[in-house]
Amino acid sequence: MKIYKGKIITCDPENNVFKYLIEENGIIKFVGDVLPEQYKGIELFDLGNRALLPAFSDTHIHFSSYALFASTLDVRAASNFQELGGIINDYSKRSNDKVLLGFGLSAHSLKEQRLITREELDELYSKRPLMIIKYDGHASIVNSKMLELLPKELASLRGFNPDSGHLTQESYFKGTDFITNKVSAIKLIRNILKGFDIVAEKGIGMIHAVEGVGFPRDLDVDLMRFISKGLRNPFQVRLFFQTMDIAKVQKRKLPRIGGCFANALDGSFGSVDAALLEPYSNDDNNRGVLYYPDDEVSKFTIAANRAGLQIQMHAIGDAAFEQAVKALDTALKDFPRTDHRHTIIHACLPTKPGLEKCAELGIGIAAQPKFLDWNLEPLHYFETILGERAYQQSPFRDMLDSGIHVSGGSDAPCTEPDPIAGIYAACNHFVPEQSVSIQEALKMFTS
Helix, strand or coil: CEEEEEEEECCCCCCCEEEEEEEECCEEEEEECCCCHHHCCCCEEEEEEEEECCCEEEEEECHHHHHHHHCCEECCCCCCHHHHHHHHHHHHHHCCCCCEEEEEECHHHCCCCCCCCHHHHHHHCCCCCEEEEECCCCEEEECHHHHHHCCHHHHHCCCEECCCCEEEHHHHHHHHHHHHCCCCHHHHHHHHHHHHHHHHHCCEEEEEEEECCCCHHHHHHHHHHHHHHCCCCCCEEEEEECCCCHHHHHHCCCCEEEEEEEEECECCCCCCCCCCCCCECCECCCCCCECCCHHHHHHHHHHHHHCCCEEEEEECCHHHHHHHHHHHHHHHHHCCCCCCCCEEEECCCCCHHHHHHHHHHCCEEEECHHHHCCCCCCHHHHHHHHHHHHHHCCCHHHHHHCCCCEEECCCCCCCCCCHHHHHHHHHCCCCHHHCCCHHHHHHHCCC
């Protein structure tokens, strides 16, 4: 038994802050301002200037991918091509992998202010096949050895550019699926276990893990199922299978479906293919990409909703957000449910009618506040591609005021799973009127 005395921040609906908390065998027995008589005389743990609050949650994290990249090749610290080459070569000396997989390349943090090409990457490293995934997780760059290794079918997919070595859209997802097949199960297990330790050190006690990125027989999904059940601590894993194949989810008796990859309705701002209602400000011919027609998304949501599943879908641009809202609206009209907890992930550029519909139907938003304070995708870049729409992103104040349940996450490995950084960003929106209070931001990452 432990009795804590000090500032006990509950994050409950009434925003109560109490003086005492009693914990026994992992159960909170009491919170309040007056210590019950039977507990008086027991040694107290005085918090002093610290505070006690619920464990944080990360409500959108590509956990097995994050765990893999956290222990492998991370190039986010590179400030130019030369430093990039140094990081790659240093890592290659420590790695025996036949295929090298890296993460975190951004044109915005490089002196060259552009992505490296295949030929330039060959000059830096050409000994083994190499793929570097962009910071936004929606594109990658490969060297020539990797290009030779990739399946020939990629040539017929949208976003395949062998000259530059850049893979976007469907070719990126298929290429990533192919490469993850090369990761051994033993290595994946070790990385996942290490990943739990890393996020726990940040105060995170629950994650919404989105899995299903092309491992053979959906190995990452099943490993996360089994490993999370075997944890000898209260850490909670809510698993979302990134698929539109409902039978796969039902076979595993999972209550949730969705995420990115197969459930991504559009691309990203980093690759300038998030789906927009109006063209990008720097390209009148580009409105981004909707990966699926409306009827296909509605068919999926209707079936998943009828099956009693909680649905999550990736939507960044306003056109994708509208598509997600419309599909969920159709599904709930077909088969009404009260506590469905369907959620739109990101919702970076939502529409006002769409937000009103989310509030009406109880559709939640899994947001990533750190996107607003991110050196790999800075505000001046959004101004270039979106113009004034850059300042319409992630309107947290409007979302909360309308009654929408907004939860916080990292989208790791895109940003680090660091709730404090997310809370700071939510409280310091670059549009001050859209900032939230500290208490509201705490709730985004707890309740």
